[in-house]
Amino acid sequence: MLLLLVLPVLVSGFLLFHFHPYYKYKLHRYEGQYLYLRSAQFGLYCFLISIFIDSYAYSNLPASVTVCSFVFEIDLHKFVNGILSSYEVLNSTEVPKLAWILVVIITSLVVPLLWSGLSFLKYFIRYWTLSTRQPLIAKVLSDSPLDAFLFEAMLKKGEHLVMLSLSDRKVYVGKILSMGEPNESEGPDQEVLLKPVMSGYRKTEDLTVEFTTSYNGLDEDTFITIRQDLIVSACEFKFDTYENLNPKKEPWSPV
Template structure:
């Protein structure tokens, strides 16, 4: 009979994974058997807590509350005995199976409510919305996600170099929301300040458009969504540091190609040289 406890264990575990904010934001990391193992792990924790609660309430709890009997074990035993489901031993097993199953789901529900309440208290203490506080906890595993998240919360510009050699300097306006299948590393929403490209040979950045020169109305309409998988490198961007670096760059002189043509009755010759 107690083998059927696998079902409420999985049910409570799945409920924790989908309703516990901390567990749900990491749900996309689990696949296949690992997802079931995580569910069983959470379910076993709830089962252990449920057994303690049930045993404590059964042996140390009051028999009556406000004049009404609250001894569920005795009530269920009486019900199953009246139904003639089997011998006394089987009845006792069914009673405890029902008590543990119902109490496990109730415990999982109350546990998720407690976590949500605690999260609200902590987010208020850090003066951050609950969603941002949770994201702050999970982005620690990815340097890119942490960089983008810090830029989102601080409002500092970042430089993004894409696989197409396109370069953007902008403000991070949003990141992907974690789901059951994907994490935050989906898209990033930026408001561009400058854009350009990287030189094919030197990989130096050449900015072509400065969006800061536009009026405020036009700038408010700017919005770019970039897939994070297209980002090859990212870094914080400081305009003062950029201007200082640009002032110290030495521009190499461009070599000119000189081609001379010397006709000859029997052959044609060209002389190719360079001049500075």
């Protein structure tokens, strides 16, 4: 019967990754066997917590409560035991053990929701906002300078221009408007939406930047989506800095 606990342990760990306000943004980093191991690790935590909850409830809580003359049974073990006892095919000596296993399984599947709810409350108190997406994604992306830079540029709502150099030597200057939504296989850093100001390329001989195209005359709804794995480098762009670094050239402006 203990084999019945293996699947609920994995499922409860996986549920925690899906509902937890922080871990769900890191789910894309766990692949293959590592995902199973991480699910088993957190599922085991949920399983141990469920054992503690069920043991405490069985020892300290009454079997029933009365509300407005209505009696409600809250002893889950007694309830499950009664259902299993109605099946004559089950051995009467095994019914109490099976009932306890089912109760622990049910509780272990509820623990991820309770854990996630308490974590959301913690982050709400810390950041004082119901929308914890931005600060938590920033925390997840903080281990990558490129991710952190692009996300910070997006949060500034286009206050500063950024220059993106791609693997094909194409260069874009513009404003980061958004990044991709995280899912089970990819994180929030798979692509960026750029409002272009100008573009050019890096010369083959010395990799200096040559701007060739201005986007000022185009419609306001002109955007470019760039896969982040194509970005070789990124930095904040300032026209004064660019002109100081290229004194031999005529000042270039997209205006």
